Amino acid sequence: MYQTKATGPVGDVPPAAGCIMCDSLYVKPDGGLPCWDDVGEGLILRTLDEEALIAGREEPIFSSPHLVAIRRAFLEGRAPHPEFCSRCPVYGHGVARNTHPRVINNLHIEPAYLCQLACPQCFTPKQRLGLKKPPYYMTLEFYRGLLSQLRSEGIEHIRVVHFEGRGEPLLQKKLGEFVIATKELFPNAFVMATSHGNFKYQPWMHTSGMDLLRFSADGAYEESYQKYRIGGKLEKVLKLMADIKANRPQYPDSPLRVEWKYILFEWNDSEEELKRAGGLALERDATLRLCLTHTPGRSKRVPDEAALDQLAQLIPGARPEMTFQLRDAPPVSKGSPLTSEYVEGLLFAALACYGRKEPGRAKEFVLEALELGTDLDFSAPDFQMSTLWKEKFAEVTTALFCPATASGLANIAYSLHRWEAAESFFRRYLELAPAAEDRQKIEGKLFELEAENRRRRAVERTLEARAEAAAAVRAEEDATFFAEEVESLLAEALASYRGGASGRAEGLLRDAVELETDLEFDAAEVALSTLWNGRLREVVAALHSPATASGLANIALHLHQWRAAETFFRRYLQLAPTAEDRQKIESTALELAVGNRLKGPVDRAAEASARQRRRAVAAAVELDGGIPKIVRRWPRALPWLRRQVAQGARPQTLLQLARLREAEGDARTALHWLDAALRRGAPAEAATLDWRERLSKLAG
Secondary structure, three states: OOOOOOOOOEOOEOOEEEEHHHOEEEEOOOOEEEOOOHHHHHOEEEEOOHHHHHHOOOOOOOOOHHHHHHHHHHHOOOOOOHHHHOOOOOEEEEEEOOOOOOEEEEEEEOOEOOOOOOOOOOOOHHHHHHHOOOOOEOOHHHHHHHHHHHHHOOOOEEEEEEEOOOOOHHHOOOHHHHHHHHHHHOOOOEEEEEEOOOOOOOOHHHHOOOOEEEEEOOOOOHHHHOOOOOOOOHHHHHHHHHHHHHHHHHOOOOOOEEEEEEEOEOOOOOHHHHHHHHHHHHHOOEEEEEEEOOOOOEOOOOOOHHHHHHHHHHOOOEEEEEOOOOOOOOOOOOOOHHHHHHHHHHHHHHHHHHHOOOHHHHHHHHHHHHHHHOOOOOOOOOOOHHHHHHHHHHHHHHHOOOHHHHHHHHHHHHHOOOHHHHHHHHHHHHHHOOOOOOHHHHHHHHHHHHHHHHHHHHHHHHHHHHHHHOOOOOOHHHHHHHHHHHHHHHHHHHHHHHOOOHHHHHHHHHHHHHHHHOOOOOHHHHHOOHHHHHOHHHHHHHOOOHHHHHHHHHHHHHOOOHHHHHHHHHHHHHHOOOOOOHHHHHHHHHHHHHHHHHHHHHHOOOOOOHHHHHHHHHHHHHHHHOOOHHHHHOOOOHHHHHHHHHHHOOHHHHHHHHHHHHHOOOHHHHHHHHHHHHHOOOOOOHHHHHHHHHHHHHHO
16 A cells, blocks of 8 residues: 555666565564565565674675565566465565665564464464464564664665564554654654554554554444454454544644554445444544455455445545455465464474373374365374374375475474484475575484484384295294394383483383384373283283393383283293293282282272272282181281281282271281381382381371
8 A cells, every 4th residue: 555656767777577575674573584474474584683683783684685686586577486476465566676775665564473362364362372482572672773774774765664464563562662763763754553453542652753553443343343353342443543533632743643444354344334434433533444355254245446446435534455465375275374384383282292192182283284284185083193104204295385394294203203204204394495594403313314214124124024034933033133122122211211211211112012012002102001001911912022021021110010010020921931030020920919909909998898908908918928818807817917927928018018007097007017018128218217107106
């Protein structure tokens, strides 16, 4: 609306068809310089350094190589970025005169990224925080530095400074000072801001030198307004416009004008509602701007510019306006920056869910991201994520067209130890973003992934060779190789658990189990209870190496998974009946068996009946000492039980008996069993000694 049309060539250079970027600039809160908005936001030309900008050390901005290249391309009759230009709505809306213009037609400033509203074609306030990292607000010092830099580059005039963008400009509490700074350095600039208007009146609106405030309110009734401006209130916008009019007499020198931007939708385009809007605007000295749009829900009653002009003539004080039209696709089409940002946010959320061991929720985020970020179909309800990481990653890689999507998938695959998929996605990321700032870092990761994948492929080739050579009998040399490989993985996993690196340990553990058993596990299953409980029998039945059974038993022991530890130790004894450490393992397995028999009644002492507790104790004592009869008279036979069991029972049995008696409220007997356990060799750890002190106080 506020563009100045070309009047002819400058010097000897003939003007050429171009775009807004030929003589304009768009700056985001974090210093990013996108190639204008929507489609162009998928191409960040560079990011300004705030510290350098404030100190006057920043490289040229308006005459930077990126912008000069855009202007030169148009002067030579070609599109500067064909993959973006072909879809960009501002392509063709501008003129290239020379490569170093001294007048900026439109300085588009996004002072804030956040917004309180949740309009359908935008993001919710919560989503915004997940999509981008701070800073969310442009600082006043940054903006002053920007203007000073432009002046020092020889910019003679800025026609329009427009505070607008993805966020709400009035959330920038120093916006009035931004306007003042603009008028100080470029006094003839026309300064405007576009806002949703859900704010109270502030005096700076009149005193700063602001030329125009546009308030977006799409409806003359609250009901129709809130269908699009979700979270806003029309009454607030109308009050702000009324307050601006009421305070105008106090500031006779204020240039401020007010416009009401009214986007026409199916639900707000009736003649009656539009006339009401026109009346409300006139009452507040505001100009009503009727706008067509390309977004879903657009008005069918007013389909084109001719119909818009005709409609505007029927509404007193109304003016028509067209928004830029996207080419070939709506703004939320696949590949648009709006969609790309949303997809990036989905993948960030998925990565966080995997970190919290929530694979189900992570799957939802990943599949939604793939539906938006590719042209592939992932709607099958029984789709397994392992299929994506192992079988479909090559197909998905080819279908990716956004660097952020490729990077997000690569990071998820990397965190899940899906090395081949991670390598493929990282390579696609570098193809899509050849000038990425983190290219060196990604290339380093790729070097590591290549080595790991070569190793894994060698293992897979060995597996295939083994299957072809001996379908029924495992070759002795191969079995030894894999046993050593699995044993090494389990040893590393145990060391990682002990060192606190549980994420790495889980990946190593999953690799070992899959290599040994040919079973498949999602990354989250090992960290949760599936291996130790739900799939325990399946894993035990698939084990064929004593070393694997022993390694898993020791890891389960470290993680206090007593039932699993007992089961794996017993499997070890089955696979190695003549093992040298058989006596030691049998003793450990027996101790675990006793503890496992008593653990349930100890954990559920309040709910378990006396009979259930007696049976559990009977089973445990029978395993340990072979004297089950005494428990039938529990607790009448307690004195005899103390004498007989305390002399020969294992420390683990005595400790569990102590816990059970404590849970039943018998502190004195619990203390007796605890002392017996300590005499029989139970570790005198600090926690155990604290427990004894507590029992002593309770027993009196």
